[in-house]
Amino acid sequence: MSADRPEPPPHAASTGAAASSAATAPTADAPPPALERMTPRAWAVLLVLSGAIFLEGLDVSMMGVALPSIREDLDLSTATLQWVVSAYVLGYGGFVLLGGRAADLLGRRRMFLLWLSIFLVFSGLGGLAQDGPTLIAARFVTGVAAGFMTPAGLSIITTSFAAGDARNRALIVYGAAGAAGFSMGMVAGGLLTSIGWRWVFFAPVVMAAGILVVALRILPETARPARVRQRVDVGGAVTVTAAMLLLVFGVVRAPDVDAVLTVATLLASGVLLAAFVAIERRAPAPLLRLGILRTGALVRSNVGAVLFMGAFVGFQFIVVLYLQELRGWTPLETGLALLVCGIDVVLAPTLTPRLVRRFGNLAVLVAGMVVAAVAYASFIGIGADRTYLAMLPTFVLIGIAFALTYGPLAIAATEHAPDDEQGLASALLNMAIQFGAALGVAAVTMVDVAATGGPGSHAGLLDGYRAALVVPVVAVALGAAIAGYGLLRGRRAPIAAGA
Secondary structure, eight states, X not given: OOTTOOOOOTTOHHHHHHHHHHHHOBSSOOOOOXXXXXXXXXXXXXXXXXXXXXXXXXXXXXXXXXXXXXXXXXXXXXXXHHHHHHHHHHHHHHHHHHHHHHHHHXXXXXXXXXXXXXXXXHHHHHHHOOSHHHHHHHHHHHHHHHHHHHXXXXXXXXXXXXXXXXXXXXXXXHHHHHHHHXXXXXXXXXXHHHXXXXXHHHHXXXXXXXXXXXXXXXXXOXXXXXXXXXXXXXXXXXXXXXXXXXXXHHHHXXXXXXXXXXXXXXXXXXXXXXXXXXXXXXXXXXXXXXXXXXXXXXXXXXXXXXXXXXXXHHHHHHHHHIIIXXXXXXXXXXXHHTGGGGGHHHHHHHHHHHHHHHHOXXXXXXXXXXXXXXXXXXXXTOOTXXXXXXXXXXXXXXXXXXXXXXXXXXXXXXXXXXXXXXXXXXXXXXXXXXXXXXXXXXXXXXXXXXXXXXXXXXXHHHHHHHHHTHHHXXXXXXXXXXXXXXXXHHHHOGGGTTO
């Protein structure tokens, strides 16, 4: 698997899968053939894996609503509070690439079940935490678990369903579940926090246990290639994990430290990434085949994921502060106010597949980015007394944007990867999503702090919020431009659309 391996042509994942299967000579029983239609068993597999990504999105989103209550109960500073979110992102972003490759090399089902179990345990430990450092440590390990679990689950989908309509439909449903987790998490977070913020940690334990029990019975066995057993890329794993940890650490710490320290951290990350590239060029079985990064559609979809998710998480961070700390709304009121964002739960599995078949995946993706830009822009002019009816269109548009964007991003990021690299492609997408979340929170925090006028006054807080809300608008506008470029490129040269 060298860096100069020729790229598979667009829509030829199944061809690559066949060649890969012959080359890897699985020692276990061959996996079942790719599903070409949505049978009851296919739906069962899809719903289990969709439940896991729903849980992951729910966990992240609920935390955002619970932050003010956590700060009050544990007496945390704003800087420490940010780490309740950032520690999860740090663990996820630092280990997701390793997690994706581990799924390809060690078995997707095995990795999914193992790390779902670890996710369950450490989510429960977070709910038992009595101080900030313990809570942050639990969140870090939970993030690591998600970094291994999520690409394993996504790659099970992309290798279990045949390329084309079946896989696209499965990915859109899967994306809808992830988006629903993010949107419904704001509601669930408000409901659970009104009982006690610790339930934000305990509820995922119950849900993860249910998914684990069903997954043990439903998920298909996946073969493990014999060729990788004695050729693990340890050097690549160590350098890329350290590089990603430093990269995410530098980003999330940026609002709280001197610029010199941030630059030094990012430079150190860059040095490690350069070392990683050098190792991968020479490794007989590289952790990351560098040639996969020459696939234009994959690169554009990952950049789009950074921008889209960064915009959403940054927006959510500011809106929760606006509603709870400036307007005085309770967590329950905040969650109910954001309930309408969950419209994507209905639209994504019903409307989005039809739109993709009618207009193409990239056209739907561009539309979703544009809708998101309109949504965030409509909130910039917030005042201290804006009514809920005035805010409602923004929340509706966010739900529509998620329905149009999340699933198509997953399709674009994985459709050109061969089966033996589906875990890697899935990991790159999930790394982009988590890095985008870290970047979004850091960016809006920096702008908010810089633009806030008189501390503690409504006018000062509003100045900060309004300035910070420009960040999500710019991010999704860039995302729309990048996706639009891919759309135009595909129309001009259909054969090379994935290049």
